[in-house]
Amino acid sequence: MFSSVVIGLASTAPAYSLAATLGLIVAAVGLQAPIVIMLSFVPMLLIAYAFRELNASNADCGTTFTWATRAFGPRTGWMGGWGIVVANVIVMASLAEIAGTYSFRLVGLDGLAEDRLWTTVAGIAWIVVMTTVCYVGIEFSAALQRWLLCMEVGMLLVFAVAALVRAYTDAPSTAIHVSASWFNPFEVTSVKGLTSGLLAGVFIYWGWDTAVSINEETVDSTRIPGRAAVMSTVLLLILYALVSTSAQAFAGTGGSGVGLGNADNSDDVFSGLGEAVFGSGDTGLVLSRLLILMVLTSALASTQTTILPLARTVFSMAVHKAVPARFARVHRRFLTPTWSTVGMGAVSIGFLVLLASFSGNALADSVDSVGLAITFHYGLTGFACLWYYRKILDRSTKDLVFKGVLPGLGGLIMLVLFLYATYVYAAPDYGATSVDLPLFGPTGGVTVIGLGALLLGLLLMPVVTRGHGVALKLQRSLLPRRLPPHTALDSASRYLPADNGSGVGGDWYDVIPLSGTRVGLVVGDVLGHGLRAAATMGRLRTGVRVLARLDLTPDELLSRLDDLVEQTAHERGDGHGGPALAKSQADEARGVTCLYAVYDPVSGQCSLARAGNPVLAVVDPHTGAVCYPELPPGPPLGVGGVPYQSAELRLPPGSLVALCTDGLLQATAGRAAGLARLSGIFAGDRTSLDRLCDRAVTALLPGPVDVDATLLVARTRLLDRSQFTQWELPPDPAGVAGIRTAVSKQLRDWGLEDLAFTSELIVSELVTNAIRYVGGPIQVRLIRDRTLICEVSDTGHTTPNLRHAASDDEGGRGLFIIAQMTHHWGTRYTPTGKTLWTEQDLPSPDGQSPGIPGD
Secondary structure (H helix, E strand, O other): OHHHHHHHHHHHOHHHHHHHHHHHHHHHHHHHHHHHHHHHHHHHHHHHHHHHHHHHHOOOOOOHHHHHHHHHOHHHHHHHHHHHHHHHHHHHHHHHHHHHHHHHHHOOOHHHHOOHHHHHHHHHHHHHHHHHHHHHOHHHHHHHHHHHHHHHHHHHHHHHHHHHHHHHHOOOOOOOOOOHHHHOHHHOOOHHHHHHHHHHHHHHHOOOOHHHHOHHHOOOOOOHHHHHHHHHHHHHHHHHHHHHHHHHHHHOOOOOOOOOOOHHHOOOOHHHHHHHHHOOOHHHHHHHHHHHHHHHHHHHHHHHHHHHHHHHHHHHHHHOOOOOHHHHOEOOOOOOEHHHHHHHHHHHHHHHHHHHHHOOOHHHHHHHHHHHHHHHHHHHHHHHHHHHOHHHHHHOHHHHHHHHHHHHHHHHHHHHHHHHHHHHHOOOOOOOOEEEEOOOEEEEHHHHHHHHHHHHHHHHHHHHHHHHHHHHHHHHHHOOOOOOOOOOEEEEEEEEOOOOOOOOOEEEEEEEEOHHHOEEEEEEEEOOOOHHHHHHHHHHHHHHHHHHHOOOOHHHHHHHHHHHHHHHHHHHHOOOOOHHHHHHHHHHHOOEEEEEEEEOOOOOEEEEEEEOOOEEEEEOOOOOOEEOOOOOOOOOEOOOOOOOOOEEEEOOOOOEEEEEOHHHHOOOOOHHHHHHHHHHHHOOOOOOHHHHHHHHHHHHOOOOOOOOEEEEEEEEOOOOHHHEEEEEEOOOOOHHHHHHHHHHHHHHHOOOHHHHHHHHHHHHHHHHHHHHHOOOOEEEEEEEOOEEEEEEEEOOOOOOOOOOOOOOOOOOOHHHHHHHHOOEEEEEEEOOEEEEEEEEEOOOOOOOOOOOOOO
């Protein structure tokens, strides 16, 4: 905790921040500078709570990038990450500038401290040094920060006490006594001045979120970083209130000498105040030099802690495929992001050189412009927290306040500051630089730098987020648009793609109508993410549908699908992209998990087989008890192992069956805990299936997800006894006439006289073939569903083949005639033999015959 608070405080660089901004705040609001600094704390505290709550749910070093991606999608997340990059790169310029200036002042080279070229060179050198320190590792960085911060805070307290004592005992001509009006914000006469002061105040608090950016390198990463962020802002409030009040009491707000309103000292108030407060004696000179040293070390510490979140944000963006993957490389020894750290150091040097080449006052312009980037990404974080937890805000008052109200209010304040500051800063006379832009004319350099950098990210966004959008669109197009209605069951589903940049994966689900009013249910999960995983999913879903229409048993279907996966992996492994690429593509095609079930509403039997370990839950319709049937184990598709085996379950009518991938349980503390929560959701619930799906997803995945999640639920029905009939026949040709008569009578009872002729012909042909070629007992079954289904079962295991008989053949025309007179026909195998089935369209509602296909 202590190290995290130290890094959070050091990142704000208290001495540097006050030196660079106290004069600007006084120039904007006058004597009300202390209260404006305190008011700036309010939105920061609100956003700190947003960081704490989001970090507790998802400790990711990408912070705003990751959380905004999960809350609003990859495009908004990209802009959040870009806002962090912009803010840190811009502030690196001001940090390096003041570090270079104070380096020369420390050794008495005041002439070089005023030279732009030499301060830029010194700033570049310090960026290189601090980048190297960050490259070595977080432990060394934290140890160095502890020493630097203790010295810095101690020196600031000494300065504050000395200034306040001098103001009341040995007061200079500029001194004024502390007044209650200093702490009255209504004394500020200008809204523009108040906004400028608040933005500068926001800048001096900015940086505490570094404690959260290094969360993945912190012990107890979901708790300590968030608490350290809140604690850091509170400690900063106390320190800033004391120092600003003391400095103003001693120096006043005048525009000359050491007055805080002196424009010549607005970007560096401590260089002149140190000697004035401590005096010119030996002790005073030492303390003055120490104050200068503290500002220098403060700037250096902040430079270091600015590189930390910057590198880790870029690292997280690289991991999520939002920037090139090489930025995700980690040093084997130091365990720090190599490309991210070195690359961002180089970018900061480039921006410093660019800013120094055209800005009249690089320090002032960078401080103002970074305020735009800060308010942008902090505001986005506040709104992300509100939206992220929106479904659970009514869970308790605490959740409503700390996850909703406070972050949302903080985001709103930041949004207002951002919009108003953009307008104010765009004035040509604002700041030290003005740029003549096409179409807009002369524009303030602060807006050009701050808003221009953010807009650059907006232009880059479609390029870096295109892959995710294409993959998601492909994934959606390959999944069912809607589940088909079916006599056997009611069904509903939910699919949640992962929310990171590469998140779209290979989950799929399906409800497949089969012969004899049976229905197939399937869920599956392909390893990997992106376009390749989505395409693989599409092939497998198509393969399952084709194999299912062959009426294969679940275990046989998975065996055939396993062959398909293995063949796909083998073909990819023979690619020309080199061994590493070939292995990567082959591995992605393997390890697919799948659960396939076939439900028969006539018998109530459900046959299932699994590859891998998807979740199957069954809820008893009478007791509401939830069970998780133990299915025979089967290896994931494409990896080899024991043969697949089917299991049989008998499901009472009204049973609830749920199939889901492991992604649905990812937010719980292990699979057992996830199944327990799922049981609590399903137990005794008789609501609609859509509402049940929503409840399950909301409870198990209250926020965005790391991997795809799929849920398919179905409530079974038994076919009414009046909708089907069956007969048992001996293998005797004399029985053919009797079954024709029985079929004709049943169709008249159902009001389907129009189908009597074709049905008698179908039954006669199929029963005759069974008697002639198989023998043994024969079963005939008629089912009236959305079509008229005729099934003839025998003990044979040979599939009849459709032939196109020649004109002089004496036989072989039976199945050809049946195929012409039916809508569908086929064969499926049973444990005792086979069943030939046909489907005929029912007459249309207007009473007209549907006709014979092919007429």
